[in-house]
Amino acid sequence: MSLTPLDRGSPMPLWAQLEVELRKRLEAGEFDLGFPTDLQLTTSYEVSRHTAREAVRQLSASGLLTRERGRGTVVNRSEFEQSLGALYSLFESVEAAGVEQASEVLRLEVVTDPAAAANLGVSVSAKLVLLERLRLAGGAPLAVDRAWLPQKLAKPLLKVDWSRTALYAELADMGAPVPNQGWERLTPVMPGAVDRELLELDENEAAFFLERQGNRDGTPVEWRTTVIRGDRYRFVTDWTTGEQSQLRPTAV
Amino acid sequence: MSLTPLDRGSPMPLWAQLEVELRKRLEAGEFDLGFPTDLQLTTSYEVSRHTAREAVRQLSASGLLTRERGRGTVVNRSEFEQSLGALYSLFESVEAAGVEQASEVLRLEVVTDPAAAANLGVSVSAKLVLLERLRLAGGAPLAVDRAWLPQKLAKPLLKVDWSRTALYAELADMGAPVPNQGWERLTPVMPGAVDRELLELDENEAAFFLERQGNRDGTPVEWRTTVIRGDRYRFVTDWTTGEQSQLRPTAV
DNA sequence: ATTCCGCTATTGTACGTACAAACGGAGATA
DNA sequence: TATCTCCGTTTGTACGTACAATAGCGGAAT
Incomplete structure (x- = not known):
């Protein structure tokens, strides 16, 4: 030693x-x-x-x-969770609020996607695992989540049942690298027709758009986009108690 | 002593x-x-x-x-500012980013507004001061800000030049109560026609909608709504350096 | 077998001391 | 007048000691 x-x-x-x-x-x-x-x-x-x-x-x-x-x-x-900002894990936020939730896997396949590859910082022709899920909370649609991961890291993920599991927890369980660096960005969007239908949104209803790019010690691990219904999922800051700004789902 | x-x-x-x-x-x-x-x-x-x-x-x-x-x-x-969440003051965030900014006062008058009064927690027929401003950053529209304050607290505010001043700073300067409690909420919206025109947004462009209610030692001080262009003002979290989630305007 | 007591390990609190580093002002110097 | 140097004040770092409070374990007593 x-x-x-x-x-x-x-x-x-x-x-x-x-x-x-x-x-x-x-x-x-x-x-x-x-x-x-x-x-x-x-x-x-x-x-x-x-x-x-x-x-x-x-x-x-x-x-x-x-x-x-x-x-x-x-x-x-949970060092990683702690060190992140408030937006860390949609899954965990919803869970913390005690809302019953589930995920419906829409796609889970190996793809090539130049845009995602660029955001991951890998070759545009690199093979990626795409995991697309519709997230439900309290039985109603909450968000559409799309995650791209480099194939070599994510291959074992193809066999996992994603309906009730958080991505990072699963990565950690199988020894795959969990991000410890990265950034995320939140913007408002008008969801596209596909997402609007999935989320059961009316026309002219806006939503949150959350993008995230995660690295593990400098090597890219995931690129993720999430479209979140704005009416059921809100960013609430309560400073009566001096609490930090927090992301939490509104009561349904 | x-x-x-x-x-x-x-x-x-x-x-x-x-x-x-x-x-x-x-x-x-x-x-x-x-x-x-x-x-x-x-x-x-x-x-x-x-x-x-x-x-x-x-x-x-x-x-x-x-x-x-x-x-x-x-x-x-600035004890107050420090203890708040990331969303605290739009004005200060923009200022911190070094973007040249200004405000155009659209309305500054005494009104009665049942909705605002309800959010303030005062009588629906109470007289309120409404301050409506278009905020510009780098010469282009950034946000539409509407603040309602109880008349008795805000009367002197009617004479102030608002084009370059932050509301809280002005409150503090004239000895008026600055909020030390309250809450704020962020949601995505499709701006109405009026706001869309003010912000020079295309149709189908979404925006942030920030609501805030502030108290001073339990008595309501302000109710405020802000519509923020989502394309120029983003919520960015960078956890590479372990930094807190932060609100900052994107480069124009 | 179960309960209770007391011991040990460990962190928390609280005291003490000494020196280093940095800021700012007073005084000396050019 | 302007600049430089020195020194006091104040916080930062680092050492020491002692005891209190708590958790967990093992052994004794019922």
């Missing part, structure tokens, strides 16, 4: 060095069966408990760790 | 007691001409510097304070 020693001459604070060090080891999954205690950190890195705690404090402030008095420190496996 | 002493027998940590104490005094505006230094806190509250710093750390984590080495602690006057 070659612990990278901390550089006491560096202008970077010791605790900050320790933080990046621990963050690395966290992402490498070294602590999946247990995070070191304060005492272990002080001895293995030869810093004071104060310094070790400052590093750990930063990590737990980022949501990567949860500490509990008497119990110890547990690694937050 | 009767400093509320801290209760050392309480199960609540000393630093937490100190935090709420300082937060109270902050909101009362006691520190507008200077926040006490670590040393002053330790002596006046008779705690260690460690404890005082823990309290201050919490406050600055909430965005109420900004500390700087060598300089001291400054009160963040």
Whole structure:
């Protein structure tokens, strides 16, 4: 075990060095069966408990760790979810609201799509797995979701039953790379005829259009577009309690 | 000066007691001409510097304070803005992006509006000040903004030049109550004919619809609706750097 | 077998000290 | 007058110590 020693001459604070060090080891999954205690950190890195705690404090402030008095420190496996913005996972938002939901798979096949490939940042002729789903909440249509993934990463996904599963959870379960970088963008749109029919929207009813591109350590993992009914799914910010802006479905 | 002493027998940590104490005094505006230094806190509250710093750390984590080495602690006057979600002020977002902007006042008058009154939570026959503005960024129309405020609060606003001023800043300047509670909601819409013309939108182009209701200590201050061009104003979340979801205008 | 007690491990709180780094103003200097 | 240097103030970092509070485990007592 070659612990990278901390550089006491560096202008970077010791605790900050320790933080990046621990963050690395966290992402490498070294602590999946247990995070070191304060005492272990002080001895293995030869810093004071104060310094070790400052590093750990930063990590737990980022949501990567949860500490509990008497119990110890547990690694937050949903590191990724935590670090994302409010728009993270449509599936999870709906689930969190307690609305019964399901997915109807419209397409699941290998395709070539120049537009999606460009957004993924891969060759325009690259083969992609396209997963197209109609999402239902409370029995009524909520969103149309289309995800393109590079074929080599997504091949095992072709056999999965998608009707009740979140994409990222499934990726994680089968060891496929889950995005830890990327961006997403939300715009209003007039849905096309196909989507309008799927979502059972009247003419002249607008919808949200959510685009997302996700990378894993720099390599593209998914490109996704989602058309969401605006009347049933709203972005609500309640700052009475000082809460963060949040995405949540309205009551049906 | 009767400093509320801290209760050392309480199960609540000393630093937490100190935090709420300082937060109270902050909101009362006691520190507008200077926040006490670590040393002053330790002596006046008779705690260690460690404890005082823990309290201050919490406050600055909430965005109420900004500390700087060598300089001291400054009160963040925009406490309100900080505590809000990402959608806070359209004006400020555009300004932050460095886009040249202006407002064209379409209406500024005293009205009665049952719908707005209901949303404000006041009598449906109450007189309200309606401020309707077309917001321009980079010379092109960006949004149509309509704000209703109770007449008694907003009377002096009738004389203000609104072409370049943010509503909240103006409220604060004249001592009128600035909201510290409320909620906002974002949905997609097909703009009506009037708004479509104002925003120079083609038919079938959707837009964001932002509603906001703001209170000051429980009493309603404003009800506001904003129709925003979706093609020029987008909600972008970039989590490459772990940044929060942010609202910012796209480059024109 | 079950309950209860107490021990240990671990994090939280709170105190202390010392020095480093950075800002800003006072005073010296050109 | 303008600029530079020095020094005090203030926050940041880092060390130390001690005890409290809590969770979980094992052993004792019923």
